[in-house]
Amino acid sequence: MEKTMQASRDEKIRLRAYQIWEQEGRPEGQDLDHWQRADSEIEQEQYQMQAEQDAIPSATEETESATQAIQAPEAPPSLSTDRVSAKRQSAPLTGSVAENNQGVARSKS
Structure with a gap:
C-alpha cells in the first residue's frame, strides 16, 4: 500500500x-528544479x-466536549413486539371500552 501511495504522489x-x-x-x-518545486507544492497541499x-x-470529541462523557451513551432496551402484543391481549377491558368492543362484536354478527 505504501508503494501505491508513493506512486500516486x-x-x-x-x-x-x-x-x-x-x-x-x-x-x-x-527538470530537477521543476521536480523540486512541484514536490514542494504537493507537500504543502498535503x-x-x-x-x-x-x-x-x-x-x-464532540460528545466528550459537550457532555464530558468518556463514551457515547447506550440506547435503552426496546420491547419486542411479541411482549407488547402479549400485554395487550392479557389486559382486561374495563368500562366503556369493554362495552364498546362488545357492541362492535354484536353488530358484526
Whole structure:
C-alpha cells in the first residue's frame, strides 16, 4: 500500500513539474528544479489538507466536549413486539371500552 501511495504522489509531482515546465516556456536542463518545486507544492497541499482534517472534531470529541462523557451513551432496551402484543391481549377491558368492543362484536354478527 505504501508503494501505491508513493506512486500516486510521484505521479502528482510529475504532472505538476510538467505544468511548471510548460509555463516557463519548456526550457532545457531545468527538470530537477521543476521536480523540486512541484514536490514542494504537493507537500504543502498535503500539509494543508491534513491541517484542515485535524481541525474538524470527530464525533467522539464532540460528545466528550459537550457532555464530558468518556463514551457515547447506550440506547435503552426496546420491547419486542411479541411482549407488547402479549400485554395487550392479557389486559382486561374495563368500562366503556369493554362495552364498546362488545357492541362492535354484536353488530358484526
